[in-house]
Amino acid sequence: MTQINKNKDAITWETFSEGLWVNNPVFVMLLGMCPVLAVTNSAINALAMGLATMFVLLASTILVSLLSDFIPKQVRIATYIIIIATFVTIIDYVIQAISLDLYNALGAFIQLIVANCMILGRAEAFSSKNKPLKSIVNALGMGIGFTFALLCLGVVREVLGAGAIFGIDLFGENFQPWVVMILPPGGFLVLGGWLLLFDWIKQRQAKDEEQEGRANVA
């Protein structure tokens, strides 16, 4: 039993990397879609949203994993939601203090981080069942995975839709921006495109492995 306990609590590379690729919250689990599509019309907004979400995820993970022993399970969801809402309010004020322009660009979507099912999902499925340190490592991975996914979308949409990246003009005067990409349909199409790409890569890998397997048997 002690042996199993040890293994269960051990922090491995997988604890961290799970969120980066294998179970990427956006590309694989399709969680927290509303900020993913709504605020990724430029790279800087995407980055800010990713970092804000990561902060809320980390802070609520710490609190949830520390308090999980004291929280009666009938009221656990209510408690998690209160904790998350608290940190979202905090980050809302912090962003206002850092830059009003950024705050105006993100609008109500900062407050909508509360309804990001990824954060509640992580609290329920991981933080409440694991030791604080392990939960933090996992949340960090998830947060980076989420930010990375947002950036993937933000960069593509800004380059195509505004001909710029992080506000720096790329193509000069003659570029006719593909405005639809920074409009709502662009969000759906670009995310759909990324998913297609990843599915295709995965299928290729599976096929290669299958062939290798066959070759080995032969």
Place this chain on the structure above:
Amino acid sequence: MSSAQQSMQQPDSPTTRMILVLTGIAMLSGFLVVLVAQLTAPVIAENQRIAIEKAVVKVIPGATTHKEFYLEDGKLVTEKQNQDSDSIYAGYNAEGKLLGVAAKAAAQGYAGMIYLLYGYEPSCECIRGIKVLKMAETPGLGDKIITDNNFQANFDALDAKVDIANRSLANEIVTVKAGTRQHDWEIDAISGATISSVAVGKALNESAQRLMPQVLTQLHVLEQSEVIHDAN
């Protein structure tokens, strides 16, 4: 795992404990939120002040400094008495000469309220520039009210003369279909961002009609104030 198992093996918690935990969490979160709100309040206020400062300097060409006045019961005063009184920003050049005044305007746009600051020059009785303070218009379409140079050119000298009775503007500021501007008090709309353009016109008209007749009669307050300020 051991801790999770323990909590699973516990018998259902009594109601008192649930209430206790919920209250505790609620108090903790209330404390944290109030703490952060208090800490960031001065920084946010400072940011807002800087944003206004930048906007004032932008909408009054040539202005380097500004001073805030409040319009209360038709009088311009420097101390705010009433929560809802309108702010009037007077812009001065380096020699302390009054160049123009700026005021806020707001109207419902396509995706929420549009908040503007506009500069008004008393010598020509015209609007010399606008700056959008806050809006949520669609990127790529409605936000052209900020980025479109042709639209911004409407406000190089937008006529806003006060009528003879000094009660309202002589000509209502209106937004017209793109490319059909005929009078100095008309705003050329952006095609593809009609609602946002109309909202800008509506906001300017409403605010200028209400404020400017009152401000124009009291220009001496704005000019004098700076003289006194200089003497100090």
Place this chain on the structure above:
Amino acid sequence: MSPDSLTFIFINTILANNFVLAMFLGLCPFLGVSGKLNTAIPMGLATMFVMLVSSLSAYGVNLVLVALDIEFLRLISYIAIIASSVQLVEMTLKKYSPTLFRSLGIYLPLITTNCAILGVALFQTFKEYDFGQSLVYASGAGIGFTLAIALMAGLREKLELSTMPSVTQGAALSLMLGGILSLSFMGFAGLGG
């Protein structure tokens, strides 16, 4: 038509500013529960009902918050309102209409984590709508949500039977469909202008 008018708000929230297709709110049920038409529509209607209830309560609570000058508690109180109105709807249905409760029952917990509900409450505050406008906004948002999810379900039912390349059979396809729907809804953008 003025953007303040009730007709404009109503039509605009259903079509041009559709909550799902233009504002990206409520995407989880949009992608998750849109497989079959006969589950999508009840889900939409249940969401609409909760939207109305929580929008009205949020309007009231916001008045109190503003009056007491404690707006920093807005988010926390809105979340509490939504959770309790879902709970309230659940209890009322159970008591007075057990049949409806059985058919909607499974969707109700899902609604709590639907960001469209919180979205209605937050955006009506951001847009500074009065009582009537909030009411119309919430009903428009609910109808728009139901419309979008029903359209999506109809499309996906058709696609079940067609042959597609294997790569496109996952969520990517739903998103592409969403993109095309969203593109066509943008055609309504000029309405009322």
